[in-house]
């Protein structure tokens with residue numbers, strides 16, 4: 001096992017949480033894929049994409065979406081978690097794209113060189129789990145073929161799912177959860193092996209990786225009240241995850257409020273309350289490799305494509 005991955009998080013245990021979230025975000029992710037296809041079309045490349053990497057693929061929901069959006073391509077789910085990769089493989093089979101989806105166990109940043117060349121590299125909510133985010137982007141950029149596209153999902157907006165005053169605890173709970181999460185996130189980053197403090201200007205970081213930034217766009221995800229059971233279950237898992245990761249940073253009143261909201265039997269918990277909704281924003285930062293770059297071309301010739 002490498003010294004580089006995030007030992008604090010049991011990713012396999014987050015399978016259901018990650019999968020529900022990706023499914024809930026599917027319309028926004030589809031819109032993002034449309035936009036990416038448009039960017040590739042500027043070079044007449046969208047229909048000739050033949051290898052796509054989904055780096056930090058989790059349970060493979062986005063991998064399968066990318067396989068549908070790039071029907072001529074092999075799509076590789078890349079992750080450090082074996083259970084998540086196994087799930088990605090079976091999900092691809094179930095969704096009828098198993099013949100074009102491969103899985104690759106890789107630990108970033110150690111295995112960046114083993115990714116092989118690709119026309120599209122997508123990485124959602126994963127680069128921030130690598131100590132040196134710039135080095136991670138440099139490695140992902142190095143996997144791009146000429147005129148290839150890198151898309152990185154980072155930042156965006158924290159989800160909103162409850163009104164300001166919910167009749168449980170002190171009003172404004174979600175804003176305080178966001179603040180506690182930001183602190184936990186900073187601690188998580190600081191504790192990563194090889195952690196490097198970085199101004200998170202993603203387009204500038206992509207340019208520093210040798211790419212030409214092609215824009216950042218944000219896609220809205222909205223599920224209105226009353227929520228269906230799937231979104232309610234996601235919110236329950238989300239609140240349980242909040243308690244596990246930064247519950248000890250909340251005051252007693254806020255912790256009790258979150259416990260009540262996550263309680264499957266509480267009538268005012270998120271599984272039952274009529275006012276719960278889900279609003280989030282997914283930000284995608286894109287950049288492309290130059291169509292011809294002699295240095296890159298040489299590296300490309302030497303790189304094996306899996």
Ligand SMILES: C[S@@+](CC[C@H](N)C(=O)[O-])C[C@H]1O[C@@H](n2cnc3c(N)ncnc32)[C@H](O)[C@@H]1O
Nearest residue numbers: 005011056058079080081107108124125126129
């Ligand atoms: C927050 S999840 C994102 C999953 C998916 N991309 C999505 O947006 O729904 C982060 C994923 O990155 C993987 N991951 C975290 N650190 C990693 C590392 N150092 N190398 C490879 N994969 C890593 C985890 O196993 C997990 O599947």
